[in-house]
Amino acid sequence: MPSRRKGDRTREAIVGRAVAHACRVGLAGLTISSIATAVGMSKSGMYAHFGSKEAMQIAVLDAAADEFSRTVLVPALSAPRGEARVLDLVERWLTCGRTRQPGGCVIVKASSELDERPGPVRDRLREHHLALDESIARIVRGGIDDGQFRPDADPAQFAHELYATMLGFHHALRLLDDPQAEARTRRSVAALLDAVRADGHESPALASTRGGAAETGSNEEDR
Amino acid sequence: MPSRRKGDRTREAIVGRAVAHACRVGLAGLTISSIATAVGMSKSGMYAHFGSKEAMQIAVLDAAADEFSRTVLVPALSAPRGEARVLDLVERWLTCGRTRQPGGCVIVKASSELDERPGPVRDRLREHHLALDESIARIVRGGIDDGQFRPDADPAQFAHELYATMLGFHHALRLLDDPQAEARTRRSVAALLDAVRADGHESPALASTRGGAAETGSNEEDR
DNA sequence: TCGAAGAACGAACGATCGTGCTATTTTGGC
DNA sequence: GCCAAAATAGCACGATCGTTCGTTCTTCGA
Numbered sequence: 001m002p003s004r005r006k007g008d009r010t011r012e013a014i015v016g017r018a019v020a021h022a023c024r025v026g027l028a029g030l031t032i033s034s035i036a037t038a039v040g041m042s043k044s045g046m047y048a049h050f051g052s053k054e055a056m057q058i059a060v061l062d063a064a065a066d067e068f069s070r071t072v073l074v075p076a077l078s079a080p081r082g083e084a085r086v087l088d089l090v091e092r093w094l095t096c097g098r099t100r101q102p103g104g105c106v107i108v109k110a111s112s113e114l115d116e117r118p119g120p121v122r123d124r125l126r127e128h129h130l131a132l133d134e135s136i137a138r139i140v141r142g143g144i145d146d147g148q149f150r151p152d153a154d155p156a157q158f159a160h161e162l163y164a165t166m167l168g169f170h171h172a173l174r175l176l177d178d179p180q181a182e183a184r185t186r187r188s189v190a191a192l193l194d195a196v197r198a199d200g201h202e203s204p205a206l207a208s209t210r211g212g213a214a215e216t217g218s219n220e221e222d223r
Numbered sequence: 224m225p226s227r228r229k230g231d232r233t234r235e236a237i238v239g240r241a242v243a244h245a246c247r248v249g250l251a252g253l254t255i256s257s258i259a260t261a262v263g264m265s266k267s268g269m270y271a272h273f274g275s276k277e278a279m280q281i282a283v284l285d286a287a288a289d290e291f292s293r294t295v296l297v298p299a300l301s302a303p304r305g306e307a308r309v310l311d312l313v314e315r316w317l318t319c320g321r322t323r324q325p326g327g328c329v330i331v332k333a334s335s336e337l338d339e340r341p342g343p344v345r346d347r348l349r350e351h352h353l354a355l356d357e358s359i360a361r362i363v364r365g366g367i368d369d370g371q372f373r374p375d376a377d378p379a380q381f382a383h384e385l386y387a388t389m390l391g392f393h394h395a396l397r398l399l400d401d402p403q404a405e406a407r408t409r410r411s412v413a414a415l416l417d418a419v420r421a422d423g424h425e426s427p428a429l430a431s432t433r434g435g436a437a438e439t440g441s442n443e444e445d446r
Numbered sequence: 447t448c449g450a451a452g453a454a455c456g457a458a459c460g461a462t463c464g465t466g467c468t469a470t471t472t473t474g475g476c
Numbered sequence: 477g478c479c480a481a482a483a484t485a486g487c488a489c490g491a492t493c494g495t496t497c498g499t500t501c502t503t504c505g506a
Binding site: 005006007031032033043044047052053 | 462463464465466467472473474
């Protein structure tokens with residue numbers, strides 16, 4: 001039994017459908033009618049759960065963020081600290097995009113929709129993003145404490161660049177339909193990790209995609 | 224005299240306002256009424272210029288892309304080949320975001336709005352993006368031919384990563400209001416350039432932001 | 447200068463939006 | 477099994493959406 005009262009269960013179902021729908025039409029594109037028909041309910045039936053459209057948008061936002069946290073962020077935290085954890089996070093993130101799971105893309109869509117629209121929805125979205133940034137930065141700090149990453153690495157900068165990389169992934173995957181989207185993203189992440197690794201060696205992934213030029217190139221072999 | 228017929232002039236004015244408006248509400252958020260009142264015309268008056276809302280969206284998209292090309296891409300092409308040209312492009316791109324000029328943000332917004340909405344508008348947007356990718360890649364190829372960039376550098380990968388970086392810039396600037404958005408973006412670009420530079424030296428910009436650890440750290444001094 | 451071509455208007459249309467209100471059905475503790 | 481409480485449906489509202497139509501001004505070449 002997922003919830004005590006029945007209303008909680010249907011509310012959950014509504015939000016679930018709404019998240020999936022928002023993945024296609026965006027958060028601002030959500031309509032009470034469309035979701036109502038999608039779950040087989042009347043419009044007024046939904047107003048008992050969410051008092052307004054704005055409240056429903058926030059509920060959708062929270063659900064999407066929760067789903068992302070549950071399926072991507074939290075599982076990655078059980079991977080070994082440092083580089084392995086970053087790679088695990090990215091792999092789960094890529095899977096989230098590959099399977100077109102709604103959580104991540106709703107947030108990406110909402111980010112560009114709401115960036116110039118002040119209000120409670122935008123504020124909530126901002127909070128989610130700041131929390132995500134902080135989570136990534138914490139993972140990086142773990143790697144620094146472990147000695148895997150350089151002590152002078154900038155966790156906030158890493159978080160910023162990693163998120164930018166995933167934005168690029170979404171862009172290439174969804175708009176451009178680029179079949180190399182995942183491969184390019186992995187290369188970007190490998191380069192990101194190279195920049196913060198304590199020893200200066202390139203990652204095997206990046207070196208291989210460069211056609212073996214790396215070992216004869218410019219990087220040193222001391223240590 | 225900007226145009227022969229008067230209708231062309233007003234059409235230009237309409238599109239101009241529409242681009243500015245789309246920068247706030249997105250391409251899908253555009254309304255015939257809102258633009259009509261913004262330019263002081265009647266709704267039906269606009270239908271003489273654009274037969275449908277979709278046609279107007281495409282006109283807005285083209286105008287935004289043209290403005291971006293005119294104010295960012297083309298001027299950057301008169302900078303010296305290679306790294307200087309990349310940096311010039313990025314600087315102009317950053318300025319475009321700093322001054323909240325509408326061109327860039329309309330396209331960024333539309334990209335996430337339309338990524339799951341097939342149709343002529345999405346197709347046109349895709350074309351613009353592929354053209355931009357190709358333009359960036361061509362700049363990189365110029366640097367390779369000049370010997371500034373490694374011969375095995377991947378222009379398409381560079382274009383992908385540069386665009387991802389600018390997506391991250393928009394995100395940090397507009398949604399997060401991060402005052403460091405520009406600085407972080409410049410560091411990202413510097414890292415991107417480091418990866419493709421023919422000699423292995425770090426750029427001065429990147430080394431300085433690392434607090435001087437670079438020269439005592441892991442990078443070599445041979446050559 | 448005249449008159450056709452073009453530009454802009456006002457009104458109205460069906461549809462759909464978000465949102466209230468009042469019934470009616472369904473649930474679940476006693 | 478009863479009955480308050482919760483959940484949902486039905487209906488209607490004002491507003492606004494994109495779009496069409498017929499009409500009226502305005503432009504500008506002949």
